[in-house]
Amino acid sequence: MIPTIGTAIKPIASKVISIYKYLDRSIHFTLQYTKAALAGPYEWNELFRQCFIIGYQSLPLVAITGLILGIVLTIQSRPTLAEFGATSWLPAMVTTSIFREVGPVITGLLFAGKIGSAIGAELAAMRVSEQIDAIEVSGVNTYQYLIAPRVTATITMLVILTIFSMAFSMFGTYLGMNLNGVLQFRIFYVQALAHISFIDLISSLIKSAIFGFAIGLIATYQGFYATKGTSGVAKAANKSVVYASLAIFIIDVIAVQVTAFFR
């Protein structure tokens, strides 16, 4: 058969159409979430339940990771600063990097792994076993009942746990400092926070909120549109984690540019 323009274009056209459909669906999904989150009516019970599941259960993980991060960063940075005789800068340096970058990003990545996979798998299992269809058939708006509480809870809890993570990291830094001689906590505290501005804190928390939005939205989307079968659940969980982690790095790069502009 002589290839015609028609046969050559066909696969390209179907690819373009499928990308278009994907984009259309993602935009629709985001708009529906926004509408449900802004206009209500709110599913308060679901929201609180999700906040509890997402926040409370991640707290130990975030706290331990934060603490260890503080200790490790302090121990590893000490020799470099000691070369310049600048160990007194240690608390400020470690704390600044934790507040500006490491705290939000590490907590975000932990959330992408723990919460992203949980939400993705849960909704995918509900999709596969027709539970989402059953909710829709009861005349309940699934965006209000399933999506909005999960995304909003992810945003809220990521911001709160990022603050926790920062606090635990600071404590870890203090412990790290105390491995070599005793440093009074008051002195440490003053030194550590000397270079942290209000803008640092606010921009970090806004960044965390955006991370939470991305994680929540990606995971609920992957779960909500999961394909049938057990492999659909595994795929949804996996994609949630991979895409959410990627999103965190991309948002981080953009956020750095934006905050540099304001500083």
Next chain:
Amino acid sequence: MPTATTTDLVSIEKMNLNFGNHEVLKALNLTVAAGENLVIMGRSGCGKSVLAKCIVGLVQPDSGSIRVLNESILSIAPNQLNALRRRIGFLFQSGALYDSMNIAQNLAFPLRHHKELDKKAKRLLVEEALTHVGLAENYYDMPSSLSGGMRKRIALARTIIIKPELILYDEPTTGLDPITALEISELLISIQVKYKAAAIIITHDQACARTTANRILVMNNGAFIAEGSYAQLMQSAIPEVQALVHP
């Protein structure tokens, strides 16, 4: 538009549906009259569940028209669709119980938009529905701790709890022993009488079809090939019908 206003609760005209290259429903026409129990029989994979999902707007056909309770499902606004769905009962073939909720919460879920009911009234309805299906003592159990047949009966209780005007049962008796299946068939009839509801009952179970049907449609490869009462269909010369309907 050729949509005659009738008393039919469901009327479907020339509905086509494809999944990719696979033609699942082919130019289907269907009506359900008020108060009628319509049984749809057909081989596995012929498109029965998909048809039921089209009627409640879970699946969109490629062409055709669907009117349910005097609303056009394909052009209805989302809010109105939700309001309409609250008047329809739907039993999923898989049961589709909510894993994260106990039995009582599962049953109360369809009542959440019925603001006229207070907590006590809802509790009474849940207890009544559970008693209907003979599982009153499983009030606080989780779905995962029940057997397949029990889950089916809970799902049935959840379907009828809103006292729907129209009910779609997707294989209400599959997976049940003959005695329970008979009880369920009798329950379907008592619901028809008590709620004056119309129903579409999808089944392969001859006993269930025979007990519950006012009219039977036989489906094959996405199209209806025969219609009539059980006795009429037993006389049919079509092999596909004979295979499904015999004494």
